[in-house]
Amino acid sequence: MLHLDANATAAPLGWPALIDALRRAFVEGCEVPLRHTHRVDDLEGRGGTVLLMPAWRPGHYLGIKTVTIFPGNTDRALPGLHSLYTLFDARTGVPLAQLDGNEITSRRTAAAAALAASFLARGDASRLLVLGSGRVAQHLAPAMRTVRPITQVRVWNHRPEGALALARQWRTDGIDAQAVTDLRSAVEQADIVSCATLAEAPLVRGEWLREGTHLDLIGSFTPRMRESDAACFSRSRVFVDTEEALAKSGDVLGAMAEGAFDAAQLQGTLAQLCRGERPGRTHEREITLFKAVGNALEDLAAAELVAGAMLAQ
Incomplete structure (x- = not known):
């Protein structure tokens, strides 16, 4: 072997x-x-x-x-x-x-996020915000740049030194990347917001999302973990990597518990998008959300x- x-x-x-x-x-x-x-x-x-x-x-x-x-x-x-x-x-x-x-794990997670973005992010999406600075987060800029014309990357982390280090790494790769500390402002300015954290309390607020944003939640994968509040779900067309997310994602379960989302509102899975069974983005102003818990x-x-x-x- x-x-x-x-x-x-x-x-x-x-x-x-x-x-x-x-x-x-x-x-x-x-x-x-x-x-x-x-x-x-x-x-x-x-x-x-x-x-x-x-x-x-x-x-x-x-x-x-x-x-x-x-x-x-x-x-x-x-x-x-x-x-x-x-x-x-x-x-x-x-x-x-x-x-x-x-x-x-880290590469397929970032690649799945980019695959989802190829269906759900606006075709002209050029501003990417990454939350997190770990193994998965470090792959998000190059992965997203494969499917969308990303020209500006901003990175936020609960430990600012992590964001600074990752932004520095990306700049050495020729990417326009900067660390940020004002999360709300960064979310409001982004075309794609990609969360790759192990947070157990919401980081992104639905009220911060402007029309046309694509929100990518790929860090949390247990009922105890959560990267977004319920308003993110109530304002978005929601897709998942697998229907297992409906039972195991703290983001989804939290939104359900607060009455902001239910399973009948799910727009589709990544498999259904890839097979052409469900439509991805339908107009430029809608907010889309992709929730992933990982799939073997x-x-x-x-x-x-x-x-x-x-x-x-």
Whole structure:
């Protein structure tokens, strides 16, 4: 069995190729059981969450991702999320490779957001605001620039030094990027607002969203986590990566509890957008919202790209 480090895992996952692979995967589909979620408490009462996410295409590949999420790691100067991805032959069950799950997760998450934006953001969207400065956040500017003509990027983080560092990194890549501290003003000026945080209380307020904005909520993925208030949902046409979000997203559940949204108002899933079964943006003034909790289909599509590169060697 091969063991690929972060660099070897990331090398085949260029943005155009990965976004296209996700689009094809959502059109074709695969077997995706519900994820297993378990709480892991520590002696200090903080702890974290472990996720087990399997997916397979009969006759092709089987993949299983193991993810640990410990938000308190930020106080320890450690990433809040770690993961491993194991790829098997779906015909025999033989393990083929262990991939860097952090690269698989962060890149497919950003690519799924960009894929959704290709349907939901205005065609002329040029101003991107990123909330967060972690592994997923750092990929959002290049991923979004693949599908929309982004010329200006602003980044906000609850720790300002994180935003400053990420903006500096993007500038070295030739992107017009600046850190901001006034979140409301930054949201009001953005065409795309992309949230990639582990927040447990709303950051973005619906009243801040101007007409034509696309709001992207891809950080929170449990009922305890929330990046937006209920007004964001009441003002938007809402799409999700998978209907699992209706039961597991704190953003969705919070909006439901406050009477701002219900399942009947859901406009569609990412698969339905990719298959042309539901319309994306219908006019320039509407506000669109994409809520993602992650889908093992996305992991498998990314891992298959890596596998293809391995076999070509």
